[in-house]
Amino acid sequence: NLIEEWLLSNDFNEKYKKENHPYPSLLDPKKLNDEKEEINYKSIPAELAWEMNLPLPDNYEFVFLAGTLSGYGAIMSFFEKCKLNYLYHHTDPMKIRYLNHYIFLQKKQFNIIVYSQLSLSYNMKDFDKFFKLIDKKIPILFLVRDPISRLKTGINHPIANPNSIKDLNLNTNVYDVFKNKMYVGDFGKNFCYSEEPSMKYLPRWIINDILFQTSLINFLRYRDIFYLDMEEIKPARAFDTMCVLADKFNFEKPTDKLFFKGIMNGDLMLFIPLNFYANKKNIIKNDDVVYKDKSSIYILISSNNLIEFYKQSKEYINFTKEFFDHPLKYENLGIFLKQQEFERLKKDNSLFDATKKYLNNFVKALEERIELERAKLFKEKDVLNYFKENKELRLKLKNILDKELVHIKKYRPDIVASWTYYQEFEKMCEELDGESEIKQIENNSN
Template sequence: NLIEEWLLSNDFNEKYKKENHPYPSLLDPKKLNDEKEEINYKTIPAELAWEMNLPLPDNYEFVFLLIHGAGTTAMTRYLRLCNISLNRHWGDPVFQYLDSYRMLIKKSNYNVIILAGCLSKANFNLGIKFYNLIQKKIPAICVVRDPISVLRPIVNHYGNLQHPKDKIQSQIDIEKYPVQDNFKIQVPYAYPDQNGNPTLNTVKEYADDKYGDFYILSVKIKELKHRIQKLYYLDMNSILPENSFETLLNLSKIFHFTVPKSSELFFSKANSSDNHVDYLFFPKKLYLRYNNEDISLEIIKQKIVSSEYLDYTKYFTNSPFLIQEIGIKIILHKKYLQYFRSGIVYEKFSSYLHDYLFYLEQFYNKERKKIINEQEILDFMKSNPEVLKKYKLKLDKELVHIKEHRPDIVASWKYYQEFEKMCEELD
């Protein structure tokens, strides 16, 4: 009866029928957002809501138009530091809707909807439906990056089904566990060649949409154009660790969320190309059995250390690479200080750490040599004109909006400008 009443109403005619909306809601969204109504969002399961084309509950403040390879991990981390709830940005569009729906019925939270950066051919129409079920008029943000630089973290992407997480030891008995065994793990690149290393062939595979279409920003903007009040573009540089706190502070004034008082929380290596190596090796607790107690040192990567710990880094390494560039700290809990003063424990840790840190630095340098950079990506495109043409078609369509509204950002993209010159030469 409620469905029939709604479909025959003037409101339905104005909101959906007149504009020939592709996914008309089968119930009145205004009543659904009112918890005093007998049937409202909280009484309807998310799965049924999707089938009935119900727009998402309007308990969200803005949307985040995600571009893979443009600081997704860092930006989502920063937003969560500001006590913002986000839906998960992976999975098919139905999953994203269901996850968003369940998040939004919790009225007390400050919520933001993330729109994932990829759609498969099979899920494309489901994606269009998901976008059309975001019907509240709200602003949006989008972190953008030089499109050629976007390909760099994708080509070098970390994580696959053969993830070695279960083989990674976070606690190591230095009396029993040889140093070399820590470094026998192969980094699990997502798109490896036959030797397990990153490959430029991934550039071609992304041009052919082998893993889905990653150039859908223009699609999201088109589908949401009548709901997005304003799209705020953030250049990737603005969310680098040294700039991130100020950027979030400025955003908080626009979107009215709360930023933590300490800027230290925003200093992170999240954007580092070595972040996958970080995951394998930090944090690590090295311990030995002494006087019936496990005495431990911890190797970490964080700027702030609890007052219960002492920074012992300088006693074990003076490597500028490890200390300044990688940012490691070797810390000791104060309760173990008495054992280190005896000298025996210190000597054992010193011997083990000397070798451990030597191999760690070697491992980093070995992995860095595998990383494919922007110039290599451009050279690959130049040598494969068909690949270059495919990216030209994609980017011409993808960048229409930002070229119109933020030409200054586009002009700052060094590698994209080189890409455009290559395309002109090809013509």
Template sequence: MHNPNSAIERVKNHLAYKLGQAMIEFTNNGGGYIALFKKLYKIKKQHKKEQKIYQQTIQVFPQLKYPNLETCSDYEQALKYKFHLSYMLGEVLIKADKTWHKGSGFKLKNDIKKANKEFKIFKEIFNNFAKLSPNIIKIISKNKQAFLKELPRIQNILKIHQDYQPILDNIFHNFNYFIQNFNLIEEWLLSNDFNEKYKKENHPYPSLLDPKKLNDEKEKINYKNIPAELAWEMNLPLPDGYKFNLFTFGLTGHSILLRALVYHGVRLQWYSNDYKMLYLDNFEHSYDCIHILFLDRNDFNKSFKYINLLPRITTIFLIRDPISKFKTGLNHGGYKKGCNSYDIVDSNIPIQKILDRVQYPFFEQITLEHMLNYWINHGVWRYDSIIKNICKEKIYFLDMEELMPNKILSTFVDLKFKFKLNNIDNLEIIQNIIFGPYRYILPLIINFSFENINIKVYIELKDRVTNGNINLNCMLKYKHDLLQDIVFSISELDFEYLNNPLIKQINDFQKDFLDVLNKKIKDIENKKWSENDILSEFKNNKLIRNKVFNMLHKELKFIKQYRPDIVASWKYYQEFEQMCKELDGDIQEKDL
């Protein structure tokens, strides 16, 4: 052997391969059985000698030890040599040699015939199945005998589903499990249920096991005892027991909806675009709904497998007037570099500097056209793209307008009845969920000092006061409209150290802080783009107008068909459609 880093050379250097080669040469060239046995004996003796020298060498020079066969770059190509007739005949000879004392010599002729037959079978399999799975050799090499045992039935399944590539991929990807649980999987893959729910629909992620049986704890294999990682690999849909699926989107009031659901006792996952992790987490924890939030432009593509494994139950779909949605996107701010929520700052720092925490595109002189182009291709619009991959018959569209303060209570009366949500004592609490202009400014912690006493005052939104803190609003002299939304609070420990000089400091600070904050908020609100600004840009910019029209025409089809009343209520979107009809009538009619 010349190259120990070549898996092919090393497999061909195996004793089995060398013995088999000698056997084939004998068959082709003849020479008598005594000569054959002598040659086989010499090969075996020489092989043992080489192995002994190798072991002695690596004891002295361990750095010369060969790498693991699996780590060689040509490992997968080398596997096919284990299915060569040479290798398979050699395996028969080695087995006979080891069990000669048990009479294996009498079986040798039949075993050689069997090896020849199996060689032809595998050759045919690789020729026929290579197009079904490029890894067929690697897969079968780990399950040789099990594969041969069930070969006719396996061939039947593969033939029946030869035009349904996703299930073939699943079978070969999980071939060990497929062989070990063949009877159970065969029954499922040949059932009417599988045909109706997966094959007829050309479902991209067909389950390798029957979901009905998986949900039955009396079955030997069920959701309670199957590993989550394996369930993901086999495309098993998430189990029954959830109240609903929930799709929310950035720019659509998702935070208000999620917080209101949590107030009603709904256990749910928040945001992650690691969808495999979300799937596994559903096996580890008990949630009331499956929540998927699209914030990033790549979220839909990343989530494709996950959303195809959702249970076939009602899905709540949060939607909004697209033009208003654009407005929120265009005016979306963010923390300035180095700033975060609950930053601790000293009260002696000028308040203008303390509040200089947020950045907006309109402050950076970024154009409206640039921002519209950014948001057009974002994942927050993927309505129809998602609906095509979930149960279309069970969709509950929820318009963001139904979450406004004047409607949210009645909305949750309906949701509570439909989805069996918990009762809460104080329904009005969900009316006070506040975001608006304070985002990326609050919450803050202000440090006050007097002599050797240091205390921290929290400035937070009213619905998110730190648990256990004492509200200072009633103690402070200055009254301001912003105090309807904002709370100044202090921990119980710091409250013990509160004295008159510190109270005066906080009073003085609060007055200036609220005045400067109020001015900053008004300045931000005055600079924000409105729906009318966006419609004006569309009117004057045909290229971007057509981009938006085509994108919305693609993604709103299902909503328009099943909830035309909601679409009709979208004031700004109706104006946009009318504008497109007037300005691009011929194009729009052709597109439609």
């Protein structure tokens, strides 16, 4: 009866029928959001809600979109610091995202809906339906970046060795730990790990699924879009940027300036966090078997940002200065213990001295390894030079970007103009490829 009443109402006609909405809700969303109604979101199972095209509960304040390789991890840590609530769904199918959001959004708090593109290779009907069921007229924050810089990051993208060492003791060879960091190779049937970045893997990043922007926007019903360039969330500007966003999107302003100056995914990525177990048995007997023994003292080798991100900051205190006689090269690197564990360690002079010696050797070796890894990395100029020598790939990227940057070029041409490497890429294409040839490539792909 409720369905029939709703489908015959003027509100349904105005909201769904007139505009030929592809997923018309079978119940009145206004009543569903009212807990006083007998039939509301809490009384309808998520699976049934999906089948009935019910819009997501309206307990969200804005939608956040981010292109992969654009600083997504960093801004998520900033959102956490500002007490924004969201669900992490990097690769889940779109229906699963809906079901989880449907339950999550029933709790009244400062919620946001997050989508970080990794691939559009989903069931496209479900993809379209998910975004069409975001029905609330709210603003959209879209994090973007110079596409050439994104590709450079893709080529250099580190990935954890599947055989990574995460637990250390006094007898662990520090150089074995540095095998934890590898690089993304190809995404084929057999995922490829590479010991160093390689330009041969560049084509796997140049696909519509990863570079799309305008295509994503076209899925949205309401398009009040605020573009944010990744340069605005780098350490020197991140705090001020988040204050501006807090005013615009009405969330809590940050107060901890130091946190925003830290780097979430820098040179330390995948080398930390690590679990270190200090145990006297490893001094007395030279073996590697003692880790989580009851007598072990647990030490977390991590960073201020990761401690905050994983909500460990209240338990663990940074005792770095107690173990090192000089400031560390990487200020964000820290040695964290619970207060009572540190006091226990200090009482045992021989164990404390052995731990201090090990940690100093570890950090020295880590700094040496980081310099070696840095030398492997490609720069944007290397990517541009590769395109200069690879015409087919260059034209493919040109074709994709011409399509996907339409919206931002129209509404934020200033951001596009600030993308130095993209402008160089455009100039290169203009000089090397005639306009007719580019159009021919577009026609062939269409």
